[in-house]
Amino acid sequence: MEEKRKPGRPVGTKRHDPETAKEQRATFIVRKDILQKIKLLAQAESRRVSIQGDQEAAVKLKVVVNDALDQYVTKYEKKHGSL
Numbered sequence: 001m002e003e004k005r006k007p008g009r010p011v012g013t014k015r016h017d018p019e020t021a022k023e024q025r026a027t028f029i030v031r032k033d034i035l036q037k038i039k040l041l042a043q044a045e046s047r048r049v050s051i052q053g054d055q056e057a058a059v060k061l062k063v064v065v066n067d068a069l070d071q072y073v074t075k076y077e078k079k080h081g082s083l
Contacts, residue, residue, distance in 0.1 A: 023062075038064055
């Protein structure tokens with residue numbers, strides 16, 4: 001009988017990129033209208049970057065989300081002090 005394979009990345013195939021080592025996968029529930037706007041922002045930024053002739057032609061959704069969360073935390077810490 002064949003062993004059933006678990007979903008996801010096979011064991012031992014993790015990427016060892018220093019940038020992704022700082023990241024952690026997370027799941028959030030977001031309003032549909034906000035998610036749609038964030039996706040549109042990422043698409044618009046991708047087009048803007050590719051028009052300017054930059055090497056990195058795609059702005060990933062995670063970059064837009066990271067930027068938004070970073071701005072929120074920075075604003076909060078300015079008002080309430082460091083976390």
